[in-house]
Amino acid sequence: MSQVVLQTDSLTKRFGDFTALSRCDLQVHRGEVVGLLGPNGSGKTTLLRLILGFLKPTDGSAEVQGLNCYRQRVQIHRLISYLPGDARLFRTMRAKQVVRFFSDIRDDSDWGMAEEVASRLELDLNRWVAFMSTGMRQKLALTVCLSTRAPILLLDEPTANLDPSVRGEVLQLVRQARDEGRTVIFSSHVLSEIEETCNRVLILRQGRLVHDQSITDLKRQHRIRARLVGQLPDMPELLKSEVSVVQQDDRIQIETPAQLSQVMSWLSQAPLDDVHIQPISLRAVYDRFHSEWVEDDS
Amino acid sequence: MNQPIINRALCRKYFTESLLLLIACAAALFAFSWFRVWVVGELDTARFKQIVDMLPEDWRKFSSVDFDWLVSYLGRTSLTLEEPMLLMIISIWAIVRGSDVVSGEVSRGTMEMLLAQPVSRYRVYYQHMLLTLAVALGFCLLVWMGMSIGIMTTSVEETTYPEILVPLTDYRIPLTFLGAQTEVVAMDSRVSPLQFFPGIVNLFSFVFFMSCLAAFCSSWDRYRWRTLGLVIGLYLLNAMVELLSLSSETFAWLGFFNFFGYYAPAPAIQLAESGPSALFQWVVVGQKGLDAGPLAQNLILFGLGLILLVWGGYKFNRRDLPAPL
Numbered sequence: 001m002s003q004v005v006l007q008t009d010s011l012t013k014r015f016g017d018f019t020a021l022s023r024c025d026l027q028v029h030r031g032e033v034v035g036l037l038g039p040n041g042s043g044k045t046t047l048l049r050l051i052l053g054f055l056k057p058t059d060g061s062a063e064v065q066g067l068n069c070y071r072q073r074v075q076i077h078r079l080i081s082y083l084p085g086d087a088r089l090f091r092t093m094r095a096k097q098v099v100r101f102f103s104d105i106r107d108d109s110d111w112g113m114a115e116e117v118a119s120r121l122e123l124d125l126n127r128w129v130a131f132m133s134t135g136m137r138q139k140l141a142l143t144v145c146l147s148t149r150a151p152i153l154l155l156d157e158p159t160a161n162l163d164p165s166v167r168g169e170v171l172q173l174v175r176q177a178r179d180e181g182r183t184v185i186f187s188s189h190v191l192s193e194i195e196e197t198c199n200r201v202l203i204l205r206q207g208r209l210v211h212d213q214s215i216t217d218l219k220r221q222h223r224i225r226a227r228l229v230g231q232l233p234d235m236p237e238l239l240k241s242e243v244s245v246v247q248q249d250d251r252i253q254i255e256t257p258a259q260l261s262q263v264m265s266w267l268s269q270a271p272l273d274d275v276h277i278q279p280i281s282l283r284a285v286y287d288r289f290h291s292e293w294v295e296d297d298s
Numbered sequence: 299m300n301q302p303i304i305n306r307a308l309c310r311k312y313f314t315e316s317l318l319l320l321i322a323c324a325a326a327l328f329a330f331s332w333f334r335v336w337v338v339g340e341l342d343t344a345r346f347k348q349i350v351d352m353l354p355e356d357w358r359k360f361s362s363v364d365f366d367w368l369v370s371y372l373g374r375t376s377l378t379l380e381e382p383m384l385l386m387i388i389s390i391w392a393i394v395r396g397s398d399v400v401s402g403e404v405s406r407g408t409m410e411m412l413l414a415q416p417v418s419r420y421r422v423y424y425q426h427m428l429l430t431l432a433v434a435l436g437f438c439l440l441v442w443m444g445m446s447i448g449i450m451t452t453s454v455e456e457t458t459y460p461e462i463l464v465p466l467t468d469y470r471i472p473l474t475f476l477g478a479q480t481e482v483v484a485m486d487s488r489v490s491p492l493q494f495f496p497g498i499v500n501l502f503s504f505v506f507f508m509s510c511l512a513a514f515c516s517s518w519d520r521y522r523w524r525t526l527g528l529v530i531g532l533y534l535l536n537a538m539v540e541l542l543s544l545s546s547e548t549f550a551w552l553g554f555f556n557f558f559g560y561y562a563p564a565p566a567i568q569l570a571e572s573g574p575s576a577l578f579q580w581v582v583v584g585q586k587g588l589d590a591g592p593l594a595q596n597l598i599l600f601g602l603g604l605i606l607l608v609w610g611g612y613k614f615n616r617r618d619l620p621a622p623l
Contacts, residue, residue: 075416078416081414084410088411105415
């Protein structure tokens with residue numbers, strides 16, 4: 001296993017009576033692209049802000065490459081490039097001055113890289129920030145964030161407010177960062193982006209980390225729906241730990257991360273009718289935690 | 299990694315952000331100081347004394363200096379430093395820039411990106427304050443320069459009478475029956491710009507305190523409008539308390555419990571006439587009894603300001619950074 005770059009232990013943040021993040025245990029390895037999913041208020045941004053040392057943990061700790069995120073935040077900021085969810089920049093400057101300011105303040109910024117990113121995102125660097133639309137400000141913040149050589153990128157909803165072509169370009173830049181061996185953690189509400197770009201997904205719900213899965217495992221998963229017209233034969237021992245079966249009246253739903261052939265060999269003996277087999281999408285996994293009842297996602 | 303004390307990028311940013319206000323305040327302070335000295339030159343001392351003598355006795359208590367000294371050129375020019383207009387302009391700088399340090403950046407939502415860079419909160423806080431205080435010092439020197447240029451370029455008309463010297467004595471007797479003579483003299487032959495130095499030091503200690511108070515309030519807050527409201531409220535409250543302490547002997551003790559009570563440039567200038575050593579007095583006996591001396595006044599303003607500055611920095615370093623709204 002490659003080096004752990006980020007580790008949280010029982011990381012908790014409470015604001016008065018409200019628990020924004022509860023006992024979050026997490027490890028991120030070098031070169032991973034981790035997607036953070038969850039509805040608004042689920043704790044994604046709080047987790048990112050705790051990693052950056054903006055917030056003092058109520059309990060637990062977070063470390064980046066062995067450095068404490070709260071006590072050693074300045075050292076940590078040398079390793080991280082961050083894009084806030086609602087990026088606001090200095091309105092009294094032109095885009096070029098903003099990029100210059102951030103490249104002056106960091107050692108690892110590169111003006112040439114910034115120009116390249118700005119051009120890929122179709123950003124006019126001569127424009128005043130005060131006269132920029134929300135999307136343009138997002139592009140400028142992305143230019144600032146992606147023009148560093150920081151080994152870790154924390155991106156809070158990087159594609160928000162962007163048009164589809166620029167969205168694609170941003171995801172391409174994220175993949176490029178991954179290919180360079182950098183670690184990326186990004187939150188998004190767009191499941192397909194996570195599925196396409198990340199190699200691991202974390203789902204948060206009401207401040208709790210409720211699901212942690214690699215995208216490879218996710219893509220191996222299948223769901224089988226059928227009508228049961230008799231008795232289901234006993235499940236082989238090999239499958240018991242991996243296969244989940246939910247029966248409601250005569251309808252049966254089976255989910256498996258295991259090899260489909262093994263499950264099919266077991267089900268070939270079952271009295272099934274109207275059988276549907278489909279790969280489980282991220283949407284289905286997400287809905288498992290954020291919907292009242294799982295319904296068709298096909 | 300050791301970083302230089304002055305971060306040029308941050309300095310440039312703060313300077314750019316405050317440039318318009320800086321130019322406006324600098325122009326206003328310089329012009330006002332010069333103009334105020336010119337106005338002094340326009341009014342003959344003898345005539346001014348007549349006006350002052352007509353004022354009700356009760357009004358004397360609102361003056362920080364004795365009326366007899368007030369009618370002199372030095373006294374009247376010293377009052378430039380106590381003009382509400384001058385105090386207002388320099389306080390605008392202190393309050394506006396001081397309040398911007400934390401809650402300004404937080405409420406604009408720009409603190410998030412700024413603090414995500416490898417720069418400590420202390421550096422952000424103190425760098426901002428360093429520039430604010432350096433400019434405030436520049437403003438005080440500009441006031442001094444404006445007054446000095448005013449003194450050097452203004453001529454005053456003085457009404458005199460022919461005199462005869464009483465033999466074997468130093469007494470001179472004005473011969474008023476011969477009629478008044480008007481004489482034009484350069485103001486710098488009556489006052490020297492150096493005499494205002496104690497007042498300028500007191501002005502800087504006041505603006506230092508105001509800037510630090512605003513920065514302290516800013517370090518606790520997330521809304522700049524609230525910080526501004528709070529500091530302006532405190533400013534007005536202190537001004538009222540000072541007025542109350544001056545208007546009634548019963549409340550004279552309140553003079554020790556408001557920051558305007560420690561801002562007294564004209565008495566410091568008056569004291570300095572008797573020699574620079576007078577400026578190093580902790581207490582003085584003034585018109586209303588025992589009062590804080592120039593040294594105590596300046597040290598109290600600088601000391602309290604420094605405490606608020608350090609406390610504000612500590613608070614900012616420890617607090618959670620609120621998400622932009």
